[in-house]
Amino acid sequence: MQRVDDKNLRARVKLFGNILGTVLAEQERPQVLETVEALRKGFIDLRQHEDPAKRRALMRLIGALDPHTLSHVVRAFATYFLLANIAEEDFANQQRRRHVQSGERLWYGSFDDTLRQLKAEGVSAGQLQQMLDALRFQPVFTAHPTEAKRRAVLEAQRRLYVLARRLNDPNLAEHQRRSLDQQILNQVQVLWKTDEVRIQKPVVEDEIKNGLFYFRETLFDTVPRVYRNLERALDNVYADEGGAKAFRVPAFLRFGSWIGGDRDGNPFVTHDVTKMAVRLQSREVLKHYRRRIEELQVQLTHSASLVRPSPVFEARMTADEDIVAEAFGAKPGRYAFEPYRRKLHLMHYRLGRQIARIETLLDGGSDPGRGAGYGSEDDLLADLLAISDSLISHGDSNVAAAELQDMIALVRTFGFFLAELDIRQESSRHTQAVAELFAKAPNLPDYNELNESARVGVLADLLSHAGTPLLYAQDLSDGTREILRVMRTMADLRREISPRAFGAYVISMTHQASHVLEVLFLASFAGLCGRHQDGSWHCDIRVAPLFETIDDLAKIEPTLEQLLDVGTYRALLKQSGNIQEVMLGYSDSCKDGGILASSWSLYKAQRLISRSTETRGLACRVFHGRGGSVGRGGGPTHDAILAQPPGTVNGDIKFTEQGEVLSAKYSNADTATYELTMGVSGLIKASRCMSVACTPDRADFIEIMDDLAQRGEASYRDLTDRTPGFIDYFYEGTPVAEIGLLNIGSRPSHRSKGDRSKYSVRAIPWVFAWAQSRQTIPAWYGIGSALKGWRGDDAERLQTLRAMVREWPFFRALLSNSAMSLSKSEMSIAREYADLCGEAGGSVFDRIQAEFNESNTQMLEVFEADELLGDNRQLAMSLARRNPYLDPINHIQIIALRHYRDAPESDQAERLRWQLPLLRSINALAAGMRNTG
Incomplete structure (x- = not known):
């Protein structure tokens, strides 16, 4: 096992632990700190040496505590985890900084290492340019309710991270170090007195503002840094071919969002909420541009008597003459001899008018119009490029390549829309709306009676008619009316904010080609697509079918091919860029058929999507609906991209970033830079098939994986679909119902209220609940049975599996991620949750225990390892540090669950007494395990 020197990390964790102890000693009753210390030391001892008598004594200690004390004990452990997470994050960033300073080849996944690897494979500068031109990396932020921490806690966490980083300065004087320690203590004390449990369920506006936090605090600074790091690597690796100056580096970073747009299962996301979301995003980025402009005004103080601006710059100054009086007021001659400052002042003013317009609209006022504001982001970009080119023309290229270049990168990335x-909406809602509109038209058939072929035919015919269709009736249902309002809102905001304000219209539960045509038909009423009177086509909406279940993934090829062979659809697709976007759902497919069937179905689906589009001369963009946990498609982004089928990525990838993943990746600039770099470098590597020959997947590996997936799905379905009492085990042996009390998201946790089926519960609480009870079965159940069933006692088959791990990135990533989740399972604790179900829980638990043991055994054999995390020492050490602190929280949660559930419905006071420690235990475990859903 690789050794990791974590002495400094252990010292930092100890420092934070001592500071927390000081806060507890000063701010709480002695019993709280005494209990925390007794549990901490006791469970550390039990991890080292099992002692039944000591375990019973610790359980008696927990059982004797009142709910109020239990709440504070849990909060202490949760705060410890938060501080430990900060220490680990800072330690990882320190290691990377030292690596950069050493001048050596940088880490795996860095731009430097990636470009060196490509050059060693023979990728020329021209071939690399082809890959860069195709590059498009788009994380999509979602409000899926997997972030258990409040924004107030996230902001405190960020402040503590900044202080922790300052502690690393070796030149600090002793008094400065003491001052920092005091500031950290102050922040921990404030954090201790900040309630981490939300009192009220967040509304969508809260979720939108939570998403904006990451742009404001981190990404506006991070994005230019990523571009600069790539340019630096190009200078280092391709110096003999001209370095970065020999390349055109496009704005390959794009950001997306579902926050305020995802209405699937969320009745609170209306067309008005969507309007608010786009306007809030625009205001956020415009305010940042103004701050950057102010900084440039201080820097670009060139005098007209010493430099001569370019003719293009002068022309753009002349074009602004009509707003000079408005912008300068009583000082029309301000900056008259400082051309760049004068221009920047005008730009600052124009952005201010745009912000004022948006604020008026957000306040419910009537639209004052653009006035002096910019007509588009392209106009702002043209101003910035004119300044840059002018600076270069008189010998200031180095000045142009500094802060101004960063501003240009931001505008190219974020435009006026930010993300x-x-x-997103569910397919049946569109079908109902189309059927209702057809029913209002005497010349149209009964849509509900049409088969799939007839639906495709009639929709294609209607879309091919010239002009925007008339609305047949006003007496429409609320659902249909809302869908049409959403379409009109999209059309209005494209004009108001930016043509790039919207990404894809995602159709969840897509089962057939007509589901896509239905959306286009509904969009045509808002003029978003269709045919002009002269016969030409137009389309300002991109539609992405989402395939989620195992059955839908299996039918993806015929569904997609039927759609792509419709002439009307192809004509519209051409007008929207000739790129077919397809979204794949990781969460529901895994909940449906298990990790092996889900992963393999998704892998095969990508190959089919690529083949279906490529044979028709179309580009494709696969949108990966990944969650944070392995059971929802999570895992390291770099390796996940490399694990895609060879030849299917081609520079373009889009994926969701959900819940706790956002805070883990994007709360701090250093970490955000690293995470974005790892993702982009993975995308570059996965796209090398565009330039060099890639080895296709081995046919025998594919055949084996088909067999493993079938076996794994059979094992998983046997547990979840055919085991008597399994659903009761899930609801009674995990805190799934209580997770709904956390107020962590605006969307309901079930598709159908009161329906306890596997279908009804959403994938997020499904995964979250299993993780809380330390079973994590969505990420590994069925793997042990599948591996054992396929290989038996055949030594040659075992060697084949080992070769698959070595040679096939997909298989290696699948097993590595599942092994990580398996290592987070704790069967001794899971058994205690099973006891919540009474005698019936024992038989279900025994099956889970048996599969856990088999999966553990088989993976160790295949990996040729003595322990599951043998190749990831740092993660193994992190889990080892955390487990003794997680154990008591699980025991506290079990006791709180018993009391909460045993209290009569009529005794709300008693239920509330136990609800708080219960909810805090959920938060604490999520922080300690570093994943929820």
Whole structure:
């Protein structure tokens, strides 16, 4: 096992632990700190040496505590985890900084290492340019309710991270170090007195503002840094071919959002909420541009008597003459001899008018119009490029390549919209709306009676008619009326904010080609697509079918091919860029058929999507609906991209970033830079098939994986679909119902209220609940049975599986991620949750225990390892540090669950007494395990 020197990390964790102890000693009753210390030391001892008598004594200690004390004990452990997470994050960033300073080849996944690897494979500068031109990396932020921490806690966490980083300065004087320690203590004390449990369920506006936090605090600074790091690597690796100056580096970073656009299962996301989301995003980025402009005004103080601006710059100054009086007021001659400052002042003013317009609209006022504001982001970009080119023309290229270049990168990335807002709605809602509109038209058939072929035919015919269709009736149902309002809102905001304000219209539960045509038909009423009177086509909406279940993934090829062979659809697709976007759902497919069937079905689906589009001369963009946990498609982004089928990525990838993943990746600039770099470098590597020959997947590996997936799905379905009492085990042996009390998201946790089926519960609480009870079965159940069933006692088959791990990135990533989740399972604790179900829980638990043991055994054999995390020492050490602190929280949660559930419905006071420690235990475990859903 690789050794990791974590002495400094252990010292930092100890420092934070001592500071927390000081706060507890000063701010709480002695019993709280005494209990925390007794549990901490006791469970550390039990991890080292099992002692039944000591375990019973610790359980008696927990059982004797009142709910109020239990709440504070849990909060202490949760705060410890938060501080430990900060220490680990800072330690990882320190290691990378030292690596950069050493001048050595940088880490795996860095731009430097990636470009060196490509050059060693023979990728020329021209071939690399081809890959860069195709590059498009788009994380999509979602409000899926997997972030258990409040924004107030996230902000405190960020402040503590900044202080922790300052502690690393070796030149600090002793008094400065003491001052920092005091500031950290102050922040921990404030954090201790900040309630981490939300009192009220967040509304969508809260979720939108939570998403904006990451742009404001981190990404506006991070994005230019990523571009600069790539340019630096190009200088280092391709110096003999001209370095970065020999390349055109496009704005390959794009950001998306579902926050305020995802209405699937969320009745609170209306067309007005979507309007608010786009306007809030625009205001956020415009305010940042103004701050950057102010900084440039201080720097670009060139005098007209010493430099001569370019003719293009002068022309753009002349074009602004009509707003000079308005912008300068009583000082029309301000900056008259400082051309760049004068221009920047005008730009600052124009952005201010745009912000004022948006604020008026957000306040419910009537639209004052653009006035002096910019007509588009392209106009702002043209102003910035004119300044840059002018600076270069008189010998200031180095000045142009500094802060001004960063501003240009931001405008190219974020425009006036910040993040492309995707709209998502479930397919049946569109079908109902289309059927209702057809019923209002005497010349149209009964849509509900049409088969699939007839639906496709009639929709294609209607879309091919010239002009925007007339609305047949006003007496429409609320659902249909709302869908049409959403379409009109999209059309209005494209004009008001930016043509790039929206990403894809995602159709969840897509089962057939007509589901896509239905959305286009509904969009045509808002003029978003259709045919002009002269016969030409137009389309300002991109539609992405979402395939989620195992059955839908299996039918993806015929569904997609039927759609792509419709002439009307192809004509519209051409007008929207000739790129077919397809979204794949990781969460529901895994909940449906288990990790092996889900992963393999998704892998095969990508190959089919690529083949279906490529044979028709179309580009494709696969949108990966990944969650944070392995059971929802999570895992390291770099390796996940490399694990895609060879030849299917081609520079373009889009994926969701959900819940706790956002805070883990994007709360701090250093970490955000690293995470974005790892993702982009993975995308570059996965796209090398565009330039060099890639080895296709081995046919025998594919055949084996088909067999493993079938076996794994059979094992998983046997547990979840055919085991008597399994659903009762899930609801009674995990805190799934209580997770709904956390107020962590605006969307309901079930598709159908009161329906306890596997279908009804959403994937997020499904995964979250299993993780809380330390079973994590969505991420590994069925793997042990599948591996054992396929290989038996055949030594040659075992060697084949080992070769698959070595040679096939997909298989290696699948097993590595599942092994990580398996290592987070704790069967001794899971058994205690099973006891919540009474005698019936024992038989279900025994099956889970048996599969856990088999999966553990088989993976160790295949990996040729003595322990599951043998190749990831740092993660193994992190889990080892956390487990003794997680154990008591699980025991506290079990006791709180018993009391909460045993209290009569009529005794609300008693239920509330136990609800708080219960909810805090959920938060604490999520922080300690570093994942929820």
